[in-house]
Amino acid sequence: MADAVRRKPNMAKEKVKMPEQDPNVRNRNFEEVALGYTPEMAMEEATRCLNCKKPFCMEGCPVNVPIPRFIEQVVAGNFEKAYEIITEENALPAITGRVCPQENQCEGKCVRGRAKGCESVGIGRLERFVADYHREHGEHKTPHVEKNGKKVAVVGSGPAGITCAGELARRGYDVHVFEALHKTGGVLSYGIPEFRLPKTIVQAEADVVADYGVDFETNVVVGRTITVDELEEAGYDAVFVGSGAGLPRFQGIPGENLNGVYSANEFLTRVNLMKGYMFPDRPTPVKISPTVCVVGAGNVAMDAARTAKRLGAENVYIVYRRSEEEAPARKEEIHHAKEEGIQFKFLTNPIAVNGDEEGWVKSITCQEMELGEADASGRRRPVPVEGHTFDIETGTFIVAIGQSPNPLIRQTTPGLDTQKWGGIIVNEETMETSRDSVYAGGDAVTGAATVILAMGAGKKAAIAIDEKLSGK
Amino acid sequence: MYKIVRKETLNDAAFEMEIEAPMVARKCEAGQFIILRVGEDGERIPLTIGDFDREKGTITIVVQAVGFSTKQLEKLEVGDEVTDFVGPLGRPTEFHDGLKRVVGVCGGIGAAPVYPQLKALAEKGVKVDVIIGGREAQYVLWADKFKTFCDHVYIATDNGELGTKGFGTTVLQQLIDEGVKFDEVIAIGPVIMMKNVVKVTKPYNIPTSVSLNPIMVDGTGMCGCCRVTVDGQTKFACVDGPDFDGLNVDFDELMERQRFFKKEEKYVDEHADRICDLMRGAE
Ligand SMILES: Cc1cc2nc3c(=O)[nH]c(=O)nc-3n(C[C@H](O)[C@H](O)[C@H](O)COP(=O)(O)OP(=O)(O)OC[C@H]3O[C@@H](n4cnc5c(N)ncnc54)[C@H](O)[C@@H]3O)c2cc1C
Ligand SMILES: Cc1cc2nc3c(=O)[nH]c(=O)nc-3n(C[C@H](O)[C@H](O)[C@H](O)COP(=O)(O)OP(=O)(O)OC[C@H]3O[C@@H](n4cnc5c(N)ncnc54)[C@H](O)[C@@H]3O)c2cc1C
Ligand code: SF4
Ligand code: SF4
Ligand code: FES
Ligand SMILES: [Mg+2]
Numbered sequence: 001m002a003d004a005v006r007r008k009p010n011m012a013k014e015k016v017k018m019p020e021q022d023p024n025v026r027n028r029n030f031e032e033v034a035l036g037y038t039p040e041m042a043m044e045e046a047t048r049c050l051n052c053k054k055p056f057c058m059e060g061c062p063v064n065v066p067i068p069r070f071i072e073q074v075v076a077g078n079f080e081k082a083y084e085i086i087t088e089e090n091a092l093p094a095i096t097g098r099v100c101p102q103e104n105q106c107e108g109k110c111v112r113g114r115a116k117g118c119e120s121v122g123i124g125r126l127e128r129f130v131a132d133y134h135r136e137h138g139e140h141k142t143p144h145v146e147k148n149g150k151k152v153a154v155v156g157s158g159p160a161g162i163t164c165a166g167e168l169a170r171r172g173y174d175v176h177v178f179e180a181l182h183k184t185g186g187v188l189s190y191g192i193p194e195f196r197l198p199k200t201i202v203q204a205e206a207d208v209v210a211d212y213g214v215d216f217e218t219n220v221v222v223g224r225t226i227t228v229d230e231l232e233e234a235g236y237d238a239v240f241v242g243s244g245a246g247l248p249r250f251q252g253i254p255g256e257n258l259n260g261v262y263s264a265n266e267f268l269t270r271v272n273l274m275k276g277y278m279f280p281d282r283p284t285p286v287k288i289s290p291t292v293c294v295v296g297a298g299n300v301a302m303d304a305a306r307t308a309k310r311l312g313a314e315n316v317y318i319v320y321r322r323s324e325e326e327a328p329a330r331k332e333e334i335h336h337a338k339e340e341g342i343q344f345k346f347l348t349n350p351i352a353v354n355g356d357e358e359g360w361v362k363s364i365t366c367q368e369m370e371l372g373e374a375d376a377s378g379r380r381r382p383v384p385v386e387g388h389t390f391d392i393e394t395g396t397f398i399v400a401i402g403q404s405p406n407p408l409i410r411q412t413t414p415g416l417d418t419q420k421w422g423g424i425i426v427n428e429e430t431m432e433t434s435r436d437s438v439y440a441g442g443d444a445v446t447g448a449a450t451v452i453l454a455m456g457a458g459k460k461a462a463i464a465i466d467e468k469l470s471g472k
Numbered sequence: 473m474y475k476i477v478r479k480e481t482l483n484d485a486a487f488e489m490e491i492e493a494p495m496v497a498r499k500c501e502a503g504q505f506i507i508l509r510v511g512e513d514g515e516r517i518p519l520t521i522g523d524f525d526r527e528k529g530t531i532t533i534v535v536q537a538v539g540f541s542t543k544q545l546e547k548l549e550v551g552d553e554v555t556d557f558v559g560p561l562g563r564p565t566e567f568h569d570g571l572k573r574v575v576g577v578c579g580g581i582g583a584a585p586v587y588p589q590l591k592a593l594a595e596k597g598v599k600v601d602v603i604i605g606g607r608e609a610q611y612v613l614w615a616d617k618f619k620t621f622c623d624h625v626y627i628a629t630d631n632g633e634l635g636t637k638g639f640g641t642t643v644l645q646q647l648i649d650e651g652v653k654f655d656e657v658i659a660i661g662p663v664i665m666m667k668n669v670v671k672v673t674k675p676y677n678i679p680t681s682v683s684l685n686p687i688m689v690d691g692t693g694m695c696g697c698c699r700v701t702v703d704g705q706t707k708f709a710c711v712d713g714p715d716f717d718g719l720n721v722d723f724d725e726l727m728e729r730q731r732f733f734k735k736e737e738k739y740v741d742e743h744a745d746r747i748c749d750l751m752r753g754a755e
Contacts, residue, residue: 180692182509182516182556190694219558221692225495246694250706257699257706257725259732266695274689275513280743281750283515283540284689285736359728406693408711 007075010047013115015122023339027309030194030277033336034098039077042129046074049121052111057123060109062456063089067106067123074126083134086127091166092159092205092455094135095188097128098197100452101330135204142211148172150469153236155222155409158186159451160242160442162209163458164465169212171466176236178220183273186244187443188451190273191265193303195310196333199272223412228438238437238465241424242458245403245443251295255353256399260289260361264296264304264400271307289395291315293364295350296400297327298448302334304398305342316342317392321349321369321382347371347382351389353397363391403448413438423447430468431461439465474508474557477530479550483610486536486581487546488522494529496521496559502588503565503683503715506531507691509556510544513751517541518688518710521560522584531559534584534613540740540747561691562714565589567596568679571655575647576602577640577669579661583613585683586660594621601626601647601654605640605661609633641668654678659718663730667723674719682718684709686729701725 019035020026026033037045049071057067066085073082086093100106102124107113113120152168154161157179165175183189185202210216220226222243231239248263250256267286270276276286292308294301297320305316318337320327323346327334338344347369354363368388371380405422417425417434424433424440431439441457443449478490496506505520523532537546548554574593576586583604590600601624606612608629618625626643627635636643644657657680659669666682673680686698686709693711700709701722707713740747 180558181690182558219556220495221558221561224560225499225558246692248694248696250696257701257729259728263696266689266697269689269695274515278513280736280739281747282513283740283747285733285740287733287736359725408693 007047009050010044012048013118015048015119015125016041016045018122018125023336023341026195027306027340028312030310032198033195036132037125037129039079039133042074042079042126043077045122046071046126048112049075050111056109056111057106057121060105060107062105062452063459065089065106065127070130071121071123071126074130079130079133080138082130083138086130090127090455091163091209092451093127094131094201094205095159095197096452096455097124097126097131098201099192099330100124101450103331105452131205135201140208143170145170145213146172147174147213148470150174150237151176151235152465152469153178153231153239154242155228155239156180156186156242156244156442156444157184157206157216157218158242158244158442158454159188160244160444160454160458161186161240162206163455164240164242164439164441164462165214165458166209166212167459167462168465169209169214171462173466173469175214177214177216178222178226179216179218180221181273182218184216184218186242190269191300191303193268193272193307194277195306196303221408223408228409228413228416228435232437237469238439240458240461240465241409241433241438241440241444242442242454243406243409243444245405245448247404247406247422248399249402249404250399251350251401253350253352255355255361258353258355258361259359260395261353261397261399264294264300264398265403267304267398268300268307271311277307277311286311288313289361291317291392291394292396292398293317293319293350293392293394294398294400295319296402297322297329297334298400298402299329299333300403301400302329302337302342304400306337306340308396308398309340309342313396317345317394318342319345319348319350319366319392321347322379323347323371326379349382349384350397354391361395361397363393364397365389365391403443405444405447409444421447430464431457432464437468474554476548476550476552476554477528479548482534482613485538485611486534486613488532488534489545489548490525490530490532491554491557492529493531493557493559496557497524497526497529497531500524500531500560501564502592503585504560504562505691505714506533506557506559507561507688508545508554508558510541510548510554511748511751512555514544514555515541516556516689516691517545518561518685518691520585520683520714522587524588531557532584534581536581539737540744543741543744544748558691562710563712565592565681565715567593568656571598573599573601573652573654574656574658575644575654576600577605577644577657577659577661577665578602578613579605579640579665580607580611581613582659582661582665583618586658587614587617589658590618591621599623603628603640603643605629605643605665606634607631639668640665641672644669644672648672648676656681663723663727666718666721670718670721670723677719680718681715682721683714684716684721684726685714686726687732699729
């Protein structure tokens, strides 16, 4: 197989365009928005990489994917080799290639993006291409692993849990993943919509991990069905907690229990996990009014708004109390949302949900905001513009202002120290908690963050567990 | 995996099922519930644990077939399996100290959730009575099971076919009027019935525990669909309950919230055959 080829870099300023469904077609279906590169497009984009001696891009990747090394293989058309290189460090590339906030991570550091008017190398798109190519054309080898006779329990099958389980299984551990829901994948399954991350891809990448000998057991709520203490009594040598940050926050404004108010988690779970997008061909109901209002401007809010549009809403508003600058969503998601006709109301804060006599939402009252002095974090704080309020008529109000860790594990695991806001406290070197041999990582530790950070934490914990249990 | 080992028809609307779920049976306590699914794309439906057998590893549920998913469940027979079965969910009932006499008031299938609570109290040496209400005699459930440990088993039917003519609350009011002192009332049944029990107990300030059944999805605190207002505060019934202090529950809000998907539920129920075909095609 040809190794890195000597070549002249392609100095095109912009990334090779990714084919996408037309915005006015896709905002009526649940098929994937971005269609992916062809091999030719991937090879062309790959030639934009300078194969830097000191690859800054890698500093931006929380799991250190060997970016220039895999891209060089794409240049040469050795896609399977590229897949092998990526999966040395990242077990779920079809997922991260799609959902990583690349502009803040790998691509944010790429030297090609530094010059004015220039775009970074499309690292995420290439990663996705390689993973998809492998899934569709590659040969799947079931690895043979020598078992070491030790058992580890993993709580939660989100990216943190899957990654930790996969890394340990590769090292010979007998790993059992316990998942509360009836499906594995965590937010990847119940939260992120089909049109951004098809569920068949999530299951396919989880299956690769299962192939290493990881046993997934769904319908087990740790803390209720079995506690962490009982897992230890049952002979598990270590426990990794990757239970995520699934507890939805509400604003605490009047009217939040009216019919028509959903948490984004409920709305997205009904649509994704329960296939509400197929209602009434599937039994779990979901309903929206012709106008839908979403509060928040993170990925979750974008997903909720774009989902509402696809379910048939005519007008979808995103209201956010700060300005577009501060919106925490991936840039690409905001861009896609705008293309699909989502209307943004920045510097707007909902202060009341108003209902009719029968308990249904009929409008929300909003407060206009402006940016005031910078606060401790350096962000300018939104402050109300006195006397400027207005109503938006809507029957559906979706709250997407953040999630906290679910308290169940904390409440049922004596001696497990947590932050005041609920995050599990860990030793950052090893991810070990205040309880001996109990580790934690992902959103359960950091609060709502990203897929790749959760994966990084799962991997770090796996390495530390291995070191401890093998006495290294 | 979750095999049905016993099925009994209780009346023209309700049935009882015993299902194998050893991990749930090992751990569950009075007051908790499970969520099950029938079919690969089935709804998640919450059902209270009516009884359990730790040795056999089984859970008994009592179900009223009211719509699409409960009717799908009703179609299953002994030997069949449900697709998913998770639990025990919710907090176990917390009994107050120093209880001497407690009465359970159950409406319809509410008998099932009241049963393990009263049984647990009786095992602690508390004197327990039960009032079972039903529209007609056929809807009065589990009277024989309660007789094994209750001091008194009172029955009320709307038409007077069995026991007192009237509602459970009619009997409860009579007992209070006769001077019977209850340290606590446990009321479980349709929301309107629990609301009416509280109307009886509130003037006497008798602690009244109710089990709330808002619409749920995950049952683990992740979606917030199950929010109820208790004492002016929002609670998630699946993790903070389902038992709450009935004297402070906003029952009207709960009844409104239970109606959220009425139209959609009716549609699905009426088109059940087509949906089942579609779901089978997907499996
Ligand atoms: C709608 C939405 C969109 C997002 N978009 C992006 C994006 O584009 N890019 C990005 O990088 N990040 C995104 N995120 C964030 C990202 O998904 C999370 O940071 C990541 O999934 C965290 O992984 P995790 O493994 O820690 O937890 P989770 O993915 O939350 O998984 C936790 C799992 O543990 C299970 N669990 C919880 N408690 C228990 C228990 N007691 N017993 C057993 N199982 C339990 C849960 O059911 C769940 O399956 C998004 C999040 C949401 C909600
Ligand atoms: C904690 C708890 C314990 C329960 N215990 C029992 C029990 O022991 N026996 C029993 O027969 N029923 C019980 N229920 C109610 C039962 O879950 C509903 O009757 C069932 O989900 C209805 O489903 P369906 O598709 O057959 O009917 P549908 O036609 O879909 O619904 C009929 C009505 O049931 C309610 N309902 C619908 N979906 C749900 C849902 N996902 N969660 C809760 N309520 C819903 C709504 O008010 C709806 O109007 C309990 C509910 C809760 C929350
Ligand atoms: S895992 Fe994410 S951050 Fe790392 S290279 Fe891939 S897309 Fe970039
Ligand atoms: S920084 Fe950019 S150009 Fe340099 S190696 Fe990384 S991807 Fe290639
Ligand atoms: S059912 Fe989802 S939080 Fe209670
Ligand atoms: Mg239903």
